[in-house]
Amino acid sequence: MVCPLMGIVLVGNLEESARKASRWFLEKPPIRNLRDWAISFSLWPVHFTTSCCGAEFAAASCPRFDAERFGFLPFLSPRQTNLLLIEGTLTRKMAEAAKIVYQQMPEPKFVILMGVCALDGGIFHNSYNIVRPHELFPVDVFIPGCPPRPEAVARSIIMLQRKVRNSKYIWGDGHEPKGED
Amino acid sequence: MNLREKIEEKLKDIATSIEYPRPDLIVIAVNRDRIMEAAQRIVELGFDHLASVEGVDLPKENAIEVIYHAESYEEELRNTIVELKTRVARDDPKLQSLINVWPNALYLERETWDMLGVVFEGHPELKRLLLPPWWDDIPPLRKDYKVKVEGIIVGTK
Amino acid sequence: MMVLEIIEYIIRLILSPPIFAPIIYPGLVTVLVILLSIIWVERKIAAKVQLRYGPLYVSKPIGGALQMLADATRFFFQEIIVPRDADSIAFLIAPAASLVLPLLPIVFVPAAPSFVAISVEYSLPLVLAISALTPIVIIVMAWAANNKFTIIGGIREAFMVIAYELSLFISALAMAIFYGTLNLEDIVSMQKSLPGVILNPLAAITFFVAMVMATSRLPFDIVEGEQEIVAGPFTEYTGILYGLVMGAGYVQLYILCLVFVELFLSGWYPYIGLLGEIYPALGGVSLFIKAYLLMVFIVFLRSVYGRYRLDQAISIGWKSLLPLSLASVFLSLGLLAAGVVI
């Protein structure tokens, strides 16, 4: 259905309309700004280590680099988090888990790929057991390096914060991960 | 009596060959049906645990070589590694499991099954270990499983 | 003239203890402020002990003190997911209840001499009894979410409750026996010269440990044992629902800290008469300061301790805490028999 009035006409299904109304409410400038400010300083990555870049990810949240300064707090269950950091190689077996974790996360959610193994396989680019995560998820920031320095992780957080504050993200409708296998 | 003499005396009737390629390595080849016996004798010499179980695919000879590397915690034996190897047919790779001789073969043999398809008879849990459970291709460490290799030259306009 | 009178009436209404106490101080508004600040304090203290900064950039000039506001706002705007297999009504109501139930006892807690929303003779047992209802909500949550981890968490909560609840009550009782009253206000007024902790340190220790257990703080944060059961009963909660259950623990901590201070640390004494003339509740500000410092100490324990095992915590509860709290009752009786009079 095409809505002539900027998609705010409340017709048809009640649930659908309620969702539209709340969306309209959320997109209004002062509220949207508040929302984006809060989200940008409250990026909680899920506790999901896919591979050895987890060592540098841990270093990034530990005393010397302390990512908690940005409000970045690795948290327990995917239900309470909003950021999926793929730390290194995503194997085929792990990709299944990653997809489930991504689905379990509430909107709005973001994805950062860390390390070359997650970008194009790095040294494992011709391995038979890895997948390219950017084919599965909509990715916000890519970090090169094997492993990237903790500063690069901090840089990616800063970039994501800017992206969020400039409202350059999509609030997907629970979009499913792409691809099979 | 040094170690080499001991080993030769103990294993000369079942080994097809005993070699010493390096100072710290003793290579014993046996036929596949005598692997258990050979392993037990090596244990009796004091090589009480395995460092590795591996398979080497030899497509030209239509065989898979299964290699056990045994080491010891004993002070006088620990500098040496005993390599026990045998060959199984490539199209029907079956071998007696040695987990009753060397308990830590449990995962090592399971991995060899996973990666080369060598069936260890008597192994209690031969199922996928490292590969995804839905793997249905040929075992990846066989030589006819090819992975993509890239060239180094890219042409541009 | 009418308008002014109405305004005056409204102001007087708001300033009357039955309204002011539950809504503003020590009630809802104070609780919100505490929630926003104590979690920040906890993260900052842990960060300092751990050689780092903790939350900072969200509001740099004040050391990231707005961090909890940002987190809460983010929770507020996040999608709420109700798992398919969950009992949706219980799942949605329980978090709200979990915040309200620990908050209820505030109406019986006096904040200054004769400044209490509902003045009853038996305020001490009432406060403890109502705050003892919280575990029920946690178990409801665990059951409603219908997940293996939440159910294990719920069972742990059930085990823990019986381990600490008795000692909590008995050590409070020890003080009540000594002062001969169950009214918190009277108990405080009797401590004007001598805080209860000096008279009966045993009861103070057992009450403190039981309090730490009741609020699931380290080393007893077994219910949310993240290393085994992810987030315990709260595993499935998203968005603002999780925000609520996360806050609930701190609310209970606040109430129990107030009770602790009133039982053992002579409540609102030293009373500041000057402030008390402006508004009675202000005079009792030392109660608030003491309770807050106690909370800070308890959240500081996070950076010192690991977590006890469930059976160890239970055996501490039954085998050490309970006998000690009983001993504290006898200590009180002994003091009475010895003729110690305040």
Place this chain on the structure above:
Amino acid sequence: MEQSSLTFRYKELERAWDGEKVYEVFIGPQHPASGHMRFIVRLDGDIIVNVEPDIGYVHRTMEKLAETKEYIKSIPLFERATIIDSNNITLGYVRALEKLLGIEVPPRARYLRTLLSEINRIASHLYGLGLAGIFINHSTMFMWGFGDREIWLQLAEELTGARLTHTYSIPGGVRSDLPQDFKDRALKAIRYMERRLKDYMKIFFNNPVTVARYKDIGILKKEDAKRLGIVGPNLRASGVRYDARLVEDYGAYREIDFEVPVREEGDALSRLLLRIDEIKISMDIIRQVLEKIPDGPILAEKYLRLIPPKLRKTMEETGRVKFPGLFASLRPPPGEATARVEMGHGEVFYHIISDGSPKPYRVRIVTPSFRNLLLLRYLPVGHRFMDFPAIYGSVDYFPPEADR
């Protein structure tokens, strides 16, 4: 068939349980305490009756890829198995390759390898201890372990030019020489660490809560450790004095005076404390290496000759080795070689089969974590569910290393 005394009672890995009463808990791969693997923990009430580790979540097919790469390219490849302990794991491969090629390493290079290996060992142990802290929710130990690890990473970075993946040992030598002020800085770091270890003891290892959680948990008896072929600190905490540094002649360990620490109890706490002992010993080794390190080249003469004189001059100025072009296609003669190296987690084993071509015919790597995987099935059985993370933390298991 005659059964030897080591007969493996497979049934030991589980308690008798009635399939109906068991509660199955899946820990991982997304779980605050699982790392990159999954455990299927079966509980009877609160008691673990069976643990089934499900690994392979980080299986990146190193052995297959090594067959498609020239010899030298596999150094960074195998390094990725344990980036937290990278010099030790590459050293095994390089040692095996050197045996195949028949190259002697100059003394200075051997000392430098030892230096970096020990720095890596300390960093790896601090990593493991930090994780052991967080597994009982002691966040301060986690942060301290990881924070102080940065000191050693900084030292390694100054020596090699990378934080974790040093790729430092190459056939015939090492890639860079000691920086000028290295000795002074390393000694300061050691003195700081010695002071800090006392605070570690106070806040963590002597903390009654930690002791309650780790003492008498997951006891590994001496004979069981031998039977299961365990390696590394887990073995030595059970009273077996076995260390690849004593076994295989590599690095400068034959010229250095050091003790291999052994503890008898075999419980989780002794496994942790043994790592503290090893950190102390490693710091002592670093001191000795810095004292005794001889002058000389850091690359074997055979390769040094192949480098053009102009480059050799810049090499001497910067202290960084340039590779001879030969390195792109090393061809060892046909044959096989094994090598064992003691990593932070235990002994790593390499076996290379060469057929004379520039690529290995087969490389076999068995990592300590893979061998210690048996412990994760064996130790938790009969313990309470909450002990599971504690045991997992005390074993210092690193999944990418086991999965390769």
Place this chain on the structure above:
Amino acid sequence: MSILSSVKRHIDAISTGLKYLFASSRMTVRYPEYSITLRDNYRGMIRYYKDKCISCSLCARICPADAIKMYRKAGEKKMYPGINYQRCIFCGFCVSICPADALEHTPVHDIAWESLEEMIFPPEEFGREWVSPALEEGARRVKAVFDEKRGLTHVPE
């Protein structure tokens, strides 16, 4: 453990915690404001000097991750290397093997990108000068200093 020693240990733990709560002991580098100066030998982003390159293609041949490819323009004989940072693992083999010193590491490594396409550098862009984004935004340089009391500290240069 006796009660007394247990109490002492509790007090020890809490007092150690309090000691660090009040001592100045932070080791954090506040990254976007301060940036650690990496040493000259740090293996960061790679810079390429086309004028020095002799097109020997050793860098592409030794690259373990196949990140460096030789780009050959149609009709031209000479090839020049280009890099793909989607794969580069910063092992530095290419720099070490380059016989003409045409490749060089820069001590810049705090880079992140928002799209994959930006990460492929053909020979023309491979020679680009790297600047740390933090320094571009006005970060202050600090260097790591070892201190016996406080371990690793960072002092402004």
